[in-house]
């Protein structure tokens with residue numbers, strides 16, 4: 001720390017002060033949110049607002065690039081961005097006080113706006129962001145004060161020298177070292193307290209002990225109508241294809257929730273209102289008193305790319321949605337079931353698809369256990385044949401009967417189609433794309449789905465040659481995916497294989513490529529193999 005050699009170099013101290021101050025602010029915000037609501041956390045309120053305000057291309061890009069890790073990517077991205085701005089605030093405050101403080105305070109204001117605009121927010125949700133803003137400004141000033149007075153900016157040569165070293169030496173020749181040590185100690189102390197406070201706050205905000213105990217107490221009822229057993233020949237995973245049933249832990253997860261809602265069965269209600277004969281509010285006990293149906297249904301996300309894996313197949317237990325609607329009575333003329341989750345996400349499902357006899361379920365069980373928290377505990381929807389964004393509301397608490405001409409759901413206001421029937425698709429599961437194999441028989445296997453119509457045939461072609469039939473696994477039901485295998489006599493060289501499905505109505509899968517927006521991807525999956 002020579003005072004003469006660092007005249008023009010940027011001292012890290014103001015930047016560190018900024019980062020520590022904003023870190024302390026965020027930690028204080030977490031702690032202050034504890035008595036209010038997890039949604040009041042400034043970090044999560046802003047993050048959730050970023051998610052909700054992201055234009056469609058950004059969301060597409062995020063899901064394409066990060067897949068189901070898009071939330072982690074958002075957290076990391078936000079963290080880095082905040083740290084950079086925070087460091088800049090430190091320098092700004094050092095050079096042009098109180099500009100840095102003002103930017104930190106502006107962060108707090110952004111938090112207030114974000115928190116107040118979350119669904120179900122009350123004015124108290126502003127408090128943690130106010131606390132965060134105040135703590136941020138105070139810590140920033142405290143830390144910068146430790147650096148001692150700053151010499152008036154030297155503008156002789158148009159270049160400003162920053163601070164700590166040169167300025168402090170000039171101002172307080174004897175006191176610099178101890179001042180610097182004091183800064184380091186203070187900054188480290190504040191950082192340590194902030195990390196501890198933030199961790200405690202986060203732990204208390206995500207204290208899932210209550211809801212974990214709630215879930216552990218559930219004894220799933222015996223279904224009135226059980227799912228037919230899975231016969232031999234349905235699951236070809238012996239050949240390396242995806243297993244017919246997707247384990248809960250492996251099931252893809254897509255939602256806008258940055259914090260998984262923690263809703264107990266005791267607190268759960270489903271309010272049914274709008275164009276109904278009479279408003280009804282169901283409790284968990286009301287729901288459990290109704291006859292349960294168990295069905296295996298394949299769920300698909302509209303963001304699933306050609307060949308993608310945002311699709312899963314599970315055994316669901318629940319009450320037919322039609323029976324629940326009958327309790328309230330749907331008025332003629334209404335065509336949309338607008339469902340809302342506890343975190344305010346909305347979904348518009350055609351009433352005709354819920355009442356036409358398909359197994360649309362208000363589900364409480366997934367593969368023999370209560371719904372996992374990430375998959376909608378305690379109650380979610382499952383509707384065969386429709387993409388998740390128009391059918392599969394998790395943590396569902398509200399049903400409004402309305403019309404497509406009157407209401408728009410979450411993704412429809414963000415550029416996605418109001419209607420979302422699942423497009424038929426087929427994909428390769430094995431062997432891996434771009435892998436190498438010896439000449440001779442190579443068994444290629446995959447999965448195809450055409451929910452609620454059923455897969456009739458899957459075909460494979462090699463190097464744009466004629467379509468050849470693949471061997472199909474036994475069909476479980478028209479609502480589930482179907483596996484296939486293709487024993488291929490591979491010859492030396494590089495080959496491109498493509499697959500396509502044909503449904504029970506004789507329609508072939510759409511070959512023309514379309515990206516996922518606005519109503520689901522189409523096009524043929526292909527794998528390239530090198531045969532040696």
Ligand SMILES: Nc1nc2c(c(=O)[nH]1)N[C@H]1C(S)=C(S)[C@@H](COP(=O)(O)O)O[C@H]1N2
Pocket residue numbers: 251252253254255256257299300301302341342345374375376387388389392393394395
């Ligand atoms: N509350 C809520 N439910 C939701 C969503 C959401 O963002 N919030 N996303 C939907 C989408 S787009 C899909 S594809 C399915 C995914 O369900 P899963 O996560 O159980 O696989 O949930 C649907 N239900």
Ligand SMILES: [Mo]
Pocket residue numbers: 254300301302303387388389
């Ligand atoms: Mo989705």
